Amino acid sequence: MRVKARALGxxxxxxLLMLTGLVMAVPASxxxxxxxxGFGTNPTxxxxxxxxxxxxxxxxxxxxxxHYCTGSGPAFYSGTQFASLADQYGFIVIYPSATRSGSCxxxxxxxxxxxxxxxxxxxxxxxxxxxQQRYTTDxxxxxxxxxxxxxxMTNVLLGGYPDVFKAGAAFMGVPFGCFATTDGSSWNSTCAxxxxxxxPQEWGDLVRAAYPGYSGARPRMQVWHGTEDSTLRYPNxxxxxxxxxxxxxxxxxxxxxxxxxxxWTRTRYGSSGVNAPVEAISVQGVGHSLPTSGMELAAIRFLxxxxxxxxxxxxxxxxxxxxxxxxxxxxxxxxxxxxxTYTMNSWNTGFTASVTIANTGSSAINGWGLSFTLxxxxxxxxxxxxxxxxxxxxxxxxxxxxxxxxxxxxSTEFGFQATHTGDTGKPTSFTLNSTTCVxx
Numbered sequence: 001m002r003v004k005a006r007a008l009g010x011x012x013x014x015x016l017l018m019l020t021g022l023v024m025a026v027p028a029s030x031x032x033x034x035x036x037x038g039f040g041t042n043p044t045x046x047x048x049x050x051x052x053x054x055x056x057x058x059x060x061x062x063x064x065x066x067h068y069c070t071g072s073g074p075a076f077y078s079g080t081q082f083a084s085l086a087d088q089y090g091f092i093v094i095y096p097s098a099t100r101s102g103s104c105x106x107x108x109x110x111x112x113x114x115x116x117x118x119x120x121x122x123x124x125x126x127x128x129x130x131x132q133q134r135y136t137t138d139x140x141x142x143x144x145x146x147x148x149x150x151x152x153m154t155n156v157l158l159g160g161y162p163d164v165f166k167a168g169a170a171f172m173g174v175p176f177g178c179f180a181t182t183d184g185s186s187w188n189s190t191c192a193x194x195x196x197x198x199x200p201q202e203w204g205d206l207v208r209a210a211y212p213g214y215s216g217a218r219p220r221m222q223v224w225h226g227t228e229d230s231t232l233r234y235p236n237x238x239x240x241x242x243x244x245x246x247x248x249x250x251x252x253x254x255x256x257x258x259x260x261x262x263x264w265t266r267t268r269y270g271s272s273g274v275n276a277p278v279e280a281i282s283v284q285g286v287g288h289s290l291p292t293s294g295m296e297l298a299a300i301r302f303l304x305x306x307x308x309x310x311x312x313x314x315x316x317x318x319x320x321x322x323x324x325x326x327x328x329x330x331x332x333x334x335x336x337x338x339x340x341t342y343t344m345n346s347w348n349t350g351f352t353a354s355v356t357i358a359n360t361g362s363s364a365i366n367g368w369g370l371s372f373t374l375x376x377x378x379x380x381x382x383x384x385x386x387x388x389x390x391x392x393x394x395x396x397x398x399x400x401x402x403x404x405x406x407x408x409x410x411s412t413e414f415g416f417q418a419t420h421t422g423d424t425g426k427p428t429s430f431t432l433n434s435t436t437c438v439x440x
Contacts, residue, residue: 002143006034017354031051033050033383034050035050036048036049036050040126040182043111043118043120043122044100044106044119044120045123046099047096048073048095048127049073049085049094050095050131051073051077051093052092053087053091054088056090056091057090059137059401060090060091060136062091062093063086063093063143063144063305064093064096064145064249065150066105066145067096067098067115067150068113069103072097072118072182073097074094074097076150081296085300085305085306088352089305090142092131096123102186104186105113105149106119106121106148106186108188109181110182112158113156113177114175114219115214118417121153122235124153142165144169145170146167146287148232149292151223152178152351154170155168158176158221159210162212162216162350163216166220167302169221169222169223169224170240171219171224171299172224172226172231172290173238174191174192174236174240175198175236178239179365182321186385190234194232194233194235197236198238198239198242200242200245200252201246202244208247215381220278221278221297222279223279224281225237226287226289227284227286231287232281237280241267241269244278244310245269248269248270248277248278249351249352250269254268254269255268255271255345261294264281264284265284265285267282269281270345271411271413272355273356275385276293277415279354281295284409304402307402313397323375333353337359337361337435337436338357338437339358339360341439341440342355342440343355349420350418351418351420351424352416352417353418355397356412357413357432357437358406358411358436359406359407359408360409363408363433365406367404369396369399369433370429371433372395372432373395373396373428375420375424376423377421377422378418378423379419382416384415385400385412385413386399386414388416
C-alpha cells in the first residue's frame with residue numbers, strides 16, 4: 001500500500017508541476033541517422049547515411065552534406081548543425097562517406113570533372129535519385145554543402161550537375177577544376193597553395209566544359225574561407241568568386257557588402273538579397289576550421305532551406321516512385337496593391353535583373369505571377385527563385401513552391417539572366433495577378 005501511495009503521489013506531483021509550468025512535456029524524436037545500401041550506381045563504393053526528420057512538409061527539399069578529408073558521413077552528422085536545422089525547417093539530409101585512403105573525395109580525376117563521367121560524383125547523384133524515388137520530395141530543391149574536401153566536391157557537383165543541384169554552400173573549398181591532375185594523384189599543391197590563378201572566363205569555361213550542351217539555369221553558389229587557412233589557402237576564395245560570377249554572367253564588383261558578424265565580410269554579386277546568385281564570406285583570422293558557430297544557419301538561409309516550416313506529414317514514409325516538381329500555384333489568390341523594384345546589371349551582350357515584389361496591401365498574396373514586357377532583343381536564359389515564360393516579349397515570372405506567399409508588408413525577390421542585342425532598357429510596367437504595380 002505504501003508503494004502504491006508513493007506512486008500515486010508521484011503522479012499527482014508530476015501533474016501539478018506540469019500545470020504550474022515547471023515541467024515541460026517534450027515530444028520524443030524517433031529520427032536517427034540510418035545507413036542505406038544498394039542505392040544505385042556507385043563506381044567508388046561510397047557509403048550513404050540518411051537523416052529524415054520526424055516532421056516534414058508535403059514536399060521536402062534534400063541537402064547533401066559532404067565531409068572533410070579523414071572524416072565520414074556520421075562524423076559530419078554529429079559535428080555540424082545540419083541535422084538539427086533539418087528538424088527545425090523540415091528537409092532531408094544525405095551524408096556520403098568517402099572510402100579511399102585518407103577519406104578524401106575525388107575532385108581531381110577527369111571522370112569526376114565530367115557530367116556522368118564516373119567516380120564519386122556519380123555515386124552521390126545516385127544517393128539523391130534514391131531519396132527522390134522513395135520519398136515525396138521537391139525535385140527542384142536539391143542542395144549541397146561541404147567542408148574542405150566536401151567543399152571541393154560541392155564545387156564539382158554544381159559544375160558537373162547543374163541539372164540536379166539548385167545551389168551550394170562551400171566551406172574552405174577551391175574552384176571547380178582547380179584540383180585536376182593527370183598523373184593519378186589526388187592532390188594538387190599548386191591549387192592548394194592558392195597559386196593556380198586564372199581569368200574569370202577561363203574558370204567559367206571549365207564549368208561549361210563539364211557538361212557540354214547544357215543550357216539551363218546554373219546553381220547559385222555561396223563560398224566561405226578563413227584568411228589564415230594554411231591547408232587550402234585564402235586566394236582560392238577569390239578564384240571561386242571569379243569562376244561563379246563568370247558562370248552567372250556577373251561582374252566581380254559586389255552589389256552588396258556587409259558584416260553579419262565582427263570578423264565576417266560578406267559580399268553578394270548580381271543581387272543584394274539573401275538568395276543572390278553568388279555570395280562570398282571572408283572570415284578574418286580563422287584557419288582551416290569551418291564551419292563555426294552560426295555558419296550552418298547562414299548557409300541554410302542562403303540556400304533557401306529556412307523558408308518551409310516542418311509540419312506533420314506522411315511524406316516521411318517511402319513512396320513507390322519519385323514525385324514531380326511542384327508546379328506554380330494554378331489559382332493565385334490576393335491581388336492588392338504592390339510595388340516592384342527592378343535593378344539591372346548589364347554588359348556588352350547580356351544582363352542580370354534583380355526584381356523585388358512588395359505586398360503593400362492588407363491581405364496576403366498566396367501564389368503570384370508577375371507579368372511584364374521585355375524590350376526588343378532581350379531574351380531570358382536562366383532564372384532563380386522563379387520560372388519565367390516565355391523567354392522574350394511579354395513574359396510572366398511565377399512563384400516556386402517555397403516563395404508563393406507574400407504577407408502584408410512583406411516582399412519576395414527573384415532574378416534572371418538574359419541576353420540583349422543592344423537595348424538594355426527596363427520594362428515600363430508590371431502586373432501582379434492582374435493588378436498593376438507601382439514601380440521604384
